[in-house]
Amino acid sequence: MSLAHKPLPVIAPLPLPLPGPTRAPQPRKHYSKSHRTALLRFGLVFGLTIVLAFVAVAWQAQILAARRRVQSLGTNIVRMEAELSVMQLEVARLSSTARIESEAALRVHMSKPTEAQVIKVSFANP
Numbered sequence: 001m002s003l004a005h006k007p008l009p010v011i012a013p014l015p016l017p018l019p020g021p022t023r024a025p026q027p028r029k030h031y032s033k034s035h036r037t038a039l040l041r042f043g044l045v046f047g048l049t050i051v052l053a054f055v056a057v058a059w060q061a062q063i064l065a066a067r068r069r070v071q072s073l074g075t076n077i078v079r080m081e082a083e084l085s086v087m088q089l090e091v092a093r094l095s096s097t098a099r100i101e102s103e104a105a106l107r108v109h110m111s112k113p114t115e116a117q118v119i120k121v122s123f124a125n126p
Contacts, residue, residue, distance in 0.1 A: 031039075093099065104110040
């Protein structure tokens with residue numbers, strides 16, 4: 001058995017793009033030394049400005065926090081001075097001689113000594 005061979009169909013080749021005007025690759029720009037120096041100065045000034053802005057904001061935040069602490073301490077001082085005056089009055093009331101005598105008589109049943117209970121001691125100078 002023989003196989004008949006058919007001729008392969010001819011396919012037209014795809015047209016290649018025609019070379020058109022193409023741009024030649026541009027060489028890298030080389031900046032002059034003065035241009036690079038100006039860019040460097042601008043970058044330094046910009047960076048320094050940003051840093052100083054952050055420092056100023058942080059400084060203001062610390063000032064505000066300190067001001068709040070001072071105000072709260074002022075209110076604490078006023079409150080504590082009021083408590084101190086109340087306590088001073090209480091100390092004066094509790095330390096009076098008449099109150100001490102009355103408490104000694106009521107709680108411990110103490111009384112003033114009689115003349116016979118008092119011993120006088122004198123020291124002679126040698």
